[in-house]
Amino acid sequence: ETGVTQTPRHLVMGMTNKKSLKCEQHLGHNAMYWYKQSAKKPLELMFVYSLEERVENNSVPSRFSPECPNSSHLFLHLHTLQPEDSALYLCASSQGGSQVSGNTIYFGEGSWLTVV
Amino acid sequence: KNQVEQSPQSLIILEGKNCTLQCNYTVSPFSNLRWYKQDTGRGPVSLTIMTFSENTKSNGRYTATLDADTKQSSLHITASQLSDSASYICVVPSGGSYIPTFGRGTSLIVHP
Numbered sequence: 001e002t003g004v005t006q007t008p009r010h011l012v013m014g015m016t017n018k019k020s021l022k023c024e025q026h027l028g029h030n031a032m033y034w035y036k037q038s039a040k041k042p043l044e045l046m047f048v049y050s051l052e053e054r055v056e057n058n059s060v061p062s063r064f065s066p067e068c069p070n071s072s073h074l075f076l077h078l079h080t081l082q083p084e085d086s087a088l089y090l091c092a093s094s095q096g097g098s099q100v101s102g103n104t105i106y107f108g109e110g111s112w113l114t115v116v
Numbered sequence: 117k118n119q120v121e122q123s124p125q126s127l128i129i130l131e132g133k134n135c136t137l138q139c140n141y142t143v144s145p146f147s148n149l150r151w152y153k154q155d156t157g158r159g160p161v162s163l164t165i166m167t168f169s170e171n172t173k174s175n176g177r178y179t180a181t182l183d184a185d186t187k188q189s190s191l192h193i194t195a196s197q198l199s200d201s202a203s204y205i206c207v208v209p210s211g212g213s214y215i216p217t218f219g220r221g222t223s224l225i226v227h228p
Binding site: 002004040041043044045056073090092104105106107108109112 | 120150156158159160161162165205207216218219220221
């Protein structure tokens with residue numbers, strides 16, 4: 001138990017569906033992240049919310065939409081995804097926000113997404 | 117371009133043996149380097165963080181080294197156990213940026 005909980009753990013959705021991934025952290029951290037991990041590829045940072053300000057990787061397509069209602073909860077809304085979006089989506093949190101400061105990032109167990 | 121290269125891509129060793137994983141980076145400016153362990157189907161877990169002034173840091177049977185001059189780091193695992201089978205990922209944050217650079221990881225398999 002890392003203190004970062006993701007639901008659902010597994011999700012299968014069609015290309016026309018709308019679904020959401022949920023993340024909750026119980027560590028009192030003030031920064032939360034979404035990462036994408038595809039097979040045989042490095043982890044890719046998608047979005048960061050630090051002190052409720054969003055920072056995003058400009059290469060993330062608009063069919064992924066994050067929402068951070070407070071410092072403990074993070075959502076990833078999915079809309080009209082493509083089969084190549086099938087991957088493991090990892091939520092993470094840290095205290096301090098910037099990874100430059102050396103703060104450890106705590107990852108959730110991930111949500112396995114399959115787009116059919 | 118910021119890059120993190122890890123080698124070998126995969127490694128198979130016998131239980132009880134030692135092994136060393138390598139990480140070369142070109143990220144600049146440098147602030148710190150992290151090693152994570154990721155078990156299959158689970159999220160990565162931090163093993164160690166190396167800052168610019170640190171050359172060696174140990175965490176149990178794991179020992180990380182850092183040479184900031186050659187921009188190389190290694191992770192040495194002593195007396196391997198079956199539970200060490202996992203992917204080991206090297207991560208270097210880009211200075212001043214929230215977007216870190218991840219290595220592709222080394223897949224380690226420990227056989228009994």
